[in-house]
Amino acid sequence: MNKFLYLSQFEEHFGRQRNDNISWEDDVRIYGFSPLNNTKAETISWSSDDNIDWANMRASVLICPTGTIAPESSEIILIYAGKPRELFSKWLTFFVKSFETVPFGIEKTAIVHSESKVHKTAYIGHFAVIEEGVVIGENSFVGHHSVIGSGTLIGKNVSIKPHCVIGQTGFGFVKDESKVPIRIPHVGWVEISDSVEIGSFTTVCRGTLGATKLMNNAKVDDLVHIAHNVTIKERAMIVACAEIMGSTIVGEDTWIGGGSVLRDGITVGSDIIVGMGAVVTKDVLDGNVVVGNPAKPIKPNNH
Numbered sequence: 001m002n003k004f005l006y007l008s009q010f011e012e013h014f015g016r017q018r019n020d021n022i023s024w025e026d027d028v029r030i031y032g033f034s035p036l037n038n039t040k041a042e043t044i045s046w047s048s049d050d051n052i053d054w055a056n057m058r059a060s061v062l063i064c065p066t067g068t069i070a071p072e073s074s075e076i077i078l079i080y081a082g083k084p085r086e087l088f089s090k091w092l093t094f095f096v097k098s099f100e101t102v103p104f105g106i107e108k109t110a111i112v113h114s115e116s117k118v119h120k121t122a123y124i125g126h127f128a129v130i131e132e133g134v135v136i137g138e139n140s141f142v143g144h145h146s147v148i149g150s151g152t153l154i155g156k157n158v159s160i161k162p163h164c165v166i167g168q169t170g171f172g173f174v175k176d177e178s179k180v181p182i183r184i185p186h187v188g189w190v191e192i193s194d195s196v197e198i199g200s201f202t203t204v205c206r207g208t209l210g211a212t213k214l215m216n217n218a219k220v221d222d223l224v225h226i227a228h229n230v231t232i233k234e235r236a237m238i239v240a241c242a243e244i245m246g247s248t249i250v251g252e253d254t255w256i257g258g259g260s261v262l263r264d265g266i267t268v269g270s271d272i273i274v275g276m277g278a279v280v281t282k283d284v285l286d287g288n289v290v291v292g293n294p295a296k297p298i299k300p301n302n303h
Contacts, residue, residue: 003076004030004214005026005029005095005160006029007060007061011031013094014087014091015023015092018076028077030042033045033095034058035208040058043059043061043090044085044088045057045061045063045196046085047064047083048069049065051169052064053125061078063081063084063088063091064080065080065082065084066080068080071258082114093239096136097126104122105129109126111128111129111130112130113131115133116130116133116134116135116136117135117136117139118136118293121140122137122139122142124142125141125143125145126144127145127163128143128145128146130139130142130148133149133150133151134150135152135153137157137173137194138156139144139157140155140157140160141155141159142160143162145162145163146160146162146163146164147166148165148167149161150190151206152189153190157199159196159198160192161199161202162200163200164201166198167189167190168203168205169203169205170207170208170229170246171188171227171246172206175299182209188206188212189211190205190212190214193215194216194217195215196215196219196220197219199223200223201222202224202226204220205226207228212227212230213231215231215236217235218232218233218237219236220232221240221258222237223240224238224240224244225240227244227245227246228239232250233251235251235252235253236250236256239260239276240258242256242257242259242260242262243260243262243266244256245262248262248264248267248268249268250262250269251267253275254268254270255272257275257277258277258280259277260276260279261278262274265294266281269284271303272284272286272289273289273303274291274299277293279292279293280295281294287300
């Protein structure tokens with residue numbers, strides 16, 4: 001049987017925001033969400049503006065900007081929002097979590113070192129490897145085939161998707177008198193704070209002597225490389241294929257665009273947008289938008 005919620009359940013949770021033309025007593029079953037270009041009956045869709053193809057609108061509910069007006073012939077229920085995308089995100093999350101079964105425990109094919117501590121509510125996926133001295137907090141998730149290196153500290157509600165490598169030795173060498181590269185031992189670790197998300201095929205290297213840090217609510221996409229001694233501060237967001245070189249600091253609420261490169265040892269401040277493909281070679285002051293190679297500020301970040 002298909003799972004559904006009533007519209008009233010959303011409204012009880014988030015407050016009522018319907019347009020005035022619809023009776024509060026009306027209720028509909030919601031079986032899911034559909035995109036604006038392919039709406040379906042008994043679903044919720046959303047639009048960021050009022051440029052809507054009403055003739056092909058099949059959704060029962062539309063989250064839309066305040067003041068949007070549907071044709072008189074339409075029976076659609078409009079949910080007004082100052083920020084439709086944000087409200088859509090909250091409603092979709094509410095719907096998904098209403099039926100979600102959260103996994104916990106350690107899969108039989110996983111390898112967990114006897115000296116590591118995994119909270120009973122955490123989940124370790126198939127063929128994951130948890131090395132010595134790792135601590136994994138409550139409700140955290142380590143996906144299939146991920147490797148968590150020795151000494152890594154993982155907080156609460158952390159999500160590490162499949163095929164990640166966390167806490168292995170970074171790329172550090174010194175050349176001897178014969179110019180032969182000699183690897184520098186890495187005896188540090190990785191600290192991942194609460195509610196961090198790390199996408200698939202991402203690598204986070206251990207610190208050389210201290211910690212590589214991902215702080216509360218940092219979000220890291222798939223295919224990102226974070227080198228040794230880096231600090232990613234609270235709520236920073238790193239998009240796919242970005243490379244963060246060693247000992248760099250990424251500030252709070254900063255957005256690192258896809259395919260960008262941050263050189264080693266710089267500080268990229270807070271509330272910054274680094275454009276996709278940018279190559280950042282110098283410190284960036286708070287509140288700027290930087291683009292290009294080498295990256296240069298083009299305007300303040302007014303978001």
